[in-house]
Amino acid sequence: MMNVRDYIMKNIDSNFEGELPFRIGHKEVKAGYIFTDFNQKAQNVYFLKTGIVQIEILRDEELKILDFFFKDAFFASYSSLLTHLPSDVCIKAITDCTVEIINYQELKMAYSDSLIANKLGRSETEKLYLRRVMREKQLFTQTAQQNYQSLIEQYPEVIQHIPLKDIAKYLGITPESLSRIRKKIMT
Amino acid sequence: MMNVRDYIMKNIDSNFEGELPFRIGHKEVKAGYIFTDFNQKAQNVYFLKTGIVQIEILRDEELKILDFFFKDAFFASYSSLLTHLPSDVCIKAITDCTVEIINYQELKMAYSDSLIANKLGRSETEKLYLRRVMREKQLFTQTAQQNYQSLIEQYPEVIQHIPLKDIAKYLGITPESLSRIRKKIMT
Numbered sequence: 001m002m003n004v005r006d007y008i009m010k011n012i013d014s015n016f017e018g019e020l021p022f023r024i025g026h027k028e029v030k031a032g033y034i035f036t037d038f039n040q041k042a043q044n045v046y047f048l049k050t051g052i053v054q055i056e057i058l059r060d061e062e063l064k065i066l067d068f069f070f071k072d073a074f075f076a077s078y079s080s081l082l083t084h085l086p087s088d089v090c091i092k093a094i095t096d097c098t099v100e101i102i103n104y105q106e107l108k109m110a111y112s113d114s115l116i117a118n119k120l121g122r123s124e125t126e127k128l129y130l131r132r133v134m135r136e137k138q139l140f141t142q143t144a145q146q147n148y149q150s151l152i153e154q155y156p157e158v159i160q161h162i163p164l165k166d167i168a169k170y171l172g173i174t175p176e177s178l179s180r181i182r183k184k185i186m187t
Numbered sequence: 188m189m190n191v192r193d194y195i196m197k198n199i200d201s202n203f204e205g206e207l208p209f210r211i212g213h214k215e216v217k218a219g220y221i222f223t224d225f226n227q228k229a230q231n232v233y234f235l236k237t238g239i240v241q242i243e244i245l246r247d248e249e250l251k252i253l254d255f256f257f258k259d260a261f262f263a264s265y266s267s268l269l270t271h272l273p274s275d276v277c278i279k280a281i282t283d284c285t286v287e288i289i290n291y292q293e294l295k296m297a298y299s300d301s302l303i304a305n306k307l308g309r310s311e312t313e314k315l316y317l318r319r320v321m322r323e324k325q326l327f328t329q330t331a332q333q334n335y336q337s338l339i340e341q342y343p344e345v346i347q348h349i350p351l352k353d354i355a356k357y358l359g360i361t362p363e364s365l366s367r368i369r370k371k372i373m374t
Contacts, residue, residue: 115305118306126308126312132320
């Protein structure tokens with residue numbers, strides 16, 4: 001099971017030694033736990049050690065699923081952290097999860113003089129940015145079937161853990177359309 | 188007129204002294220100049236000293252305007268830089284422009300050990316990320332009139348320098364709808 005320090009050594013700087021420039025909290029939560037709720041001011045960045053998390057947003061008074069996060073990844077209501085405005089997304093554990101927690105104020109203080117904190121912040125923000133751009137691009141240029149296939153190629157575990165109605169919500173289609181797509185792919 | 192060094196001292200680290208960890212190129216271009224074209228691999232990050240730049244994207248075989256950049260800001264085909272894939276946007280000068288140029292390979296090398304390079308990269312990527320999220324949110328939750336009003340409040344110079352048909356393209360509406368909105372606001 002990977003933790004923040006392992007992640008940094010694997011993805012950010014293989015030569016990193018010494019103390020992390022921020023404290024790490026630990027938490028185990030049950031499926032359904034809400035990390036950041038709608039209209040709540042986000043305060044933490046989370047690292048997902050085990051489990052699956054989903055990010056929901058309200059659009060046209062309907063609940064949409066914006067993203068899923070799987071183990072070995074950071075997640076947060078990042079716009080809320082950056083702007084200090086109330087979150088317009090809800091972050092929910094959809095399986096039992098184990099997380100490490102970094103307080104964002106502490107991370108920001110570390111940004112003032114820590115190379116590794118800035119490398120981590122830069123690299124993770126680049127990933128989030130790309131994720132956003134790619135998702136937008138998929139929505140504009142790919143069919144629902146292509147989007148479904150990308151999703152299950154990238155995250156085969158989706159099928160076992162996420163209800164079909166939620167996968168449909170993520171793809172922006174009805175559960176019936178998703179069933180048709182699944183039948184088509186399997187035949 | 189602000190340059191990269193001034194920008195860093197104003198926005199990133201007021202105590203910054205010494206050499207920048209990358210070279211700075213200079214360029215003056217005419218209106219119409221293309222910084223990065225569709226399908227071209229982006230290689231540089233630009234800092235806009237004077238002028239206005241527009242970012243175009245093809246969607247459903249139609250040219251849309253994704254964003255405008257004004258003086259004292261960095262711009263680039265950032266997804267292309269991050270992924271090394273050909274650019275799916277075109278970046279065009281819509282007035283004469285003066286820019287400073289940073290080669291992205293050099294910036295990436297600076298990321299390996301320079302605190303100021305990482306601070307700059309982190310902070311600018313945060314801004315780009317927020318810009319993207321805010322724009323998406325506006326498209327979903329605001330009317331075209333609200334979007335137009337936000338645009339001219341934030342960038343009053345838009346009106347003088349950008350043709351109405353391009354502002355309409357940016358807002359995703361017809362030039363006729365934009366005329367109606369403008370009349371409504373002015374009365």
